[in-house]
Amino acid sequence: MERGVKVGFLTGLHGLADGGVGPYGERLWSTLGAHAFGPGLGVAEVPHDLHFGRGPRGRPLESFLDLLHVPAQVPPPNLRVRYACTMHDVQHLHHPEHFDAEVLAFREAAYPALLDRAAHVVVSFPHVRDDLLHHFGLPPEKVTVVPLPWGHFRLPEPPPAERARFADRHRRLGDFFLYPAQTWPHKNHLRLIDAFERFAAETGSPAGLVCTGRRNGHMAAIEARLANSPVRARVRFLGIVPEAELAWLYRRCLAVVIPTLYEAGSIPLGEAMSLGVPVACSAVTSLPDTIRNPAATFDPRDPDAIAAQLCRLAQDPAHREAIATHGSRRFEELTREPTAQRLEAAWRTALHAMAG
Template sequence: MGSDAHTSRRVAINAQFVPGGFAGGVEQFTGALVRALGALPDGEERYVVVAVPGFEAHSGFAAGARVATVPGFVRRGRRFRAVELLPPGMFRALRAFAARLRGSREAGVADRPALPDGAFFDALGAGVVHFPFQSFFRTAAPSIFHPHDLQHLHFPQFFTGEELATRARVYPAACETARAVVVESRWVKDDVCRNFGIAEAKVLVIPIGAPASGTPAPGAAAASRGAPAGFVLYPAQTWPHKNHLALLEALRLLRDRDGISLPLVCTGRKNAYWPTIADHVRTLGLGDAVRFAGYVRPDKLAGLYRDALAVVLPSLCEGAGQPLLEAFAHGAPVACSGTTSLAEYAGDAALLFDPEKPAEIAAALRRLVIEPELRERLRSAGCARLGSFSWERSARTYRALYRELAGWPVTAEDRALLAAARR
């Protein structure tokens, strides 16, 4: 594998999650990263994305000269298409490894090894393997672990006992085993180093890039049809840490204390916590003011960003700031949590509040409603803030890390990018 990997400069990227919004920000991140890597105009690297069917369509990229997809081992009972990038015979070997790995999944959590066997990924002949979300496998090739955040340590009440046990077993072992750990903010880097005793030089901060802005796609405005005038937008799945309950309390305060009935539109898939949120809407009498639109495709979500009076992000824990940058890109003023990584991404371009204090959320929303000059200032500041986040720069930094770990030639630009990411 070694000589072939160094000759071909092949990078394996694990993207085995169900596409279509179920994985939330992880799906957005992985799709954006793959698109950015494939768009780099220079370099000899080739990227093999291990994914389930549908990843390309939902992630908005097309396989080409630089990027190809290979079916993962999470699907059963289907004949997967071969990928020209793979040498003859490798596909059969991958299926054999997949069968072994599927069998190991039948064991209980307590009986599983801390890190499962990554022979499937080694069979791809890659010089480095990137795990861009919380799933991690022990591989012979150098690997990169991407924990995104350590939410389970700060809000264990939002996880099941099995989830906590799995994370307690996998996260420290993955951080220790991987040749590099990548996070999207300095806040998460400090959290990882402090909790797992990982050397700072091993943990790189590579921010996410800003999404494209510009003219809305055809049909984007249709997403806003039926939305009330002057609505506030909150794009997030109904996970507990997204803090919908505190936001609803803030809307109640605005209505009862300030006489402001502020419409709210929420997007994102409704998951197991949704009934609790729906009950709270009814209890507070906010049924006429709150609309949950469910999953909205990215092209239509752009129309909601543009039509919203403002965007509110009351999340309790975030490893990056994808919706924040999306709001900036589409010209929406933002009020967001002043905790974890959101404040780091926002800079001075958003109103910050304590997400655990509904009164502070209400105060920020009230200002956005009654101060049009504030909204304009935040729009301008958000647009300027976007200049600090570039997917091309982030992709070049990832590529520099791939080269360093695989032992491929590293340029002066690569060294500068890696030095900045390790600061």
């Protein structure tokens, strides 16, 4: 590029976007902070606020930015500056049953136009890129796979005073499996409860099941399923917990289990692996390539398969240790992926196409 250009990165989406979109944006921005950008490219943070669309001193974004990266799949309305976006998932193409009619209609109507207007599209995994090329007809050069910022998935160890407080708060837990996830249908809590009932009946284990994360509209169906369950007293939904408490729960659990039916990229999987915690997950979408351990995956549509993994995790310490050790090694491999370099290359591709 012959002249200096400036790329803005939109931050502050934590409370404005669902699921892991906010944490993803924060962690990606942190990764960029340690990256030395090549010549001719300046990068600036653009905080999202009520006056979005204008920068310092009320200047329109397009007056001082060449490109804005929006780390979410739906950019803010009335955006006049050219943008690149991160498309996290197109789950509705594979599981339309997980969406109400209004959300499904919005995705079907809005996504093609949003993708067409974007100067470039970033995805975290090849399976999402394949969907965009196949279902939306995007040219291959417009879509770049940028790995998740795995190095920023490590949760800090809580100090001793906080650990003591958490131990007192959860003193009645005993042994437990942990599943951090919002209660969306695709997170598959209902089949996990089926599997947990079978695990309890087969093993006689007193272990519990702890679920964290926002409780949304699907929670009513989960509560109805638990109402007459023989394990209802052993299944706890804690809602959203602070990161320090979540880190304590990770380290205290027997194992993490992630039975999701669809995932663009699992933050809990990365967090568990980073802490050296045994974790088993669904053999769907990005998860098998993330963990790269067939012994730690299962068919999430089969409660018997989930239950078998729970039984082995509870009864076989060597299995837990092997999964934890493999997960730690695999996580260190993931942290070496060139996330910032790939994102810079995607921006340069977009800027070159815009100039041409």
